[in-house]
Amino acid sequence: MDAVVAVGHATWPAVYTPIAGEEYVRRGLAEWWSPEGTAQAIAAGRVLVSESDGHVTGVATYSLDGDVVDLWKLYVVPSAQGTGAGAALLDAVVSGPGAGASAIRLAHLAGNDRARAFYEHHGFSETHRTAGELGGPDSVWMRLPLRK
Numbered sequence: 212m213d214a215v216v217a218v219g220h221a222t223w224p225a226v227y228t229p230i231a232g233e234e235y236v237r238r239g240l241a242e243w244w245s246p247e248g249t250a251q252a253i254a255a256g257r258v259l260v261s262e263s264d265g266h267v268t269g270v271a272t273y274s275l276d277g278d279v280v281d282l283w284k285l286y287v288v289p290s291a292q293g294t295g296a297g298a299a300l301l302d303a304v305v306s307g308p309g310a311g312a313s314a315i316r317l318a319h320l321a322g323n324d325r326a327r328a329f330y331e332h333h334g335f336s337e338t339h340r341t342a343g344e345l346g347g348p349d350s351v352w353m354r355l356p357l358r359k
Contacts, residue, residue, distance in 0.1 A: 212250050214267035215258060219244030222286040230322040231347035238345045243284075259303050261287065261296040271300040273308055280309045282317040301333055305357065312357050318350040327351065 219240055227236045242248075252258050252272050261269035268291035272284035282304060287296045309315055317335070319326040320343065335353040343349050 212246060212253055215253065215260065215270050216244050216246055216249050218267060218270045218286050218288055219284075221288045225289060226323065226325075227320065227347075230320055231343075231345075235345050235347045239347075242345070259300055259307070261291070261300050263291060263294075263296070268294075269296040269300050271304050273304055275308060275312075278311065278313045280304060280312045280315045282315055285317070297329060298333070305355075309357055314357055315355045316352060318352045321348040321351050327353075330355075 223236050223240055223244070227239065249258075257273055259271040259273075260267045269287035270284055271282065274281045274283065282301075285297060285300055285304075287294075287300070304315065315335075316338070317330065318341070319330070321340065330353050333355065335355045338352045338354045340349045340351050
């Protein structure tokens with residue numbers, strides 16, 4: 212659990228401070244990367260990790276909504292970015308919980324151009340935008356249709 216939480220603390224400040232500010236990062240880490248919430252997601256079997264040399268380098272967290280997989284988190288620590296860890300985590304979601312699903316949906320913050328490019332490269336397309344949470348930028352919702 213500590214290693215999963217550490218991924219959030221290693222990634223969020225660098226990614227979101229320039230986009231949404233320090234207060235957004237502080238609140239997001241407290242709300243979405245808390246040890247209690249993370250432990251619950253792990254216990255429910257909704258967390259996948261990537262590892263390198265025995266260290267957790269990335270995290271994917273998901274839930275199921277009918278036949279749609281909601282991908283809530285996909286983060287890779289800076290030192291492992293560009294190694295294929297993110298693509299491997301996404302592939303694990305597609306082939307695991309996504310195996311019987313009609314689609315995978317997710318949201319990223321407007322202004323997170325790197326995330327958008329990654330998801331578009333993997334076949335996701337934007338469906339809509341909603342007001343940002345915690346006072347941040349809008350959430351950009353994307354969807355990847357899957358074969359059933």
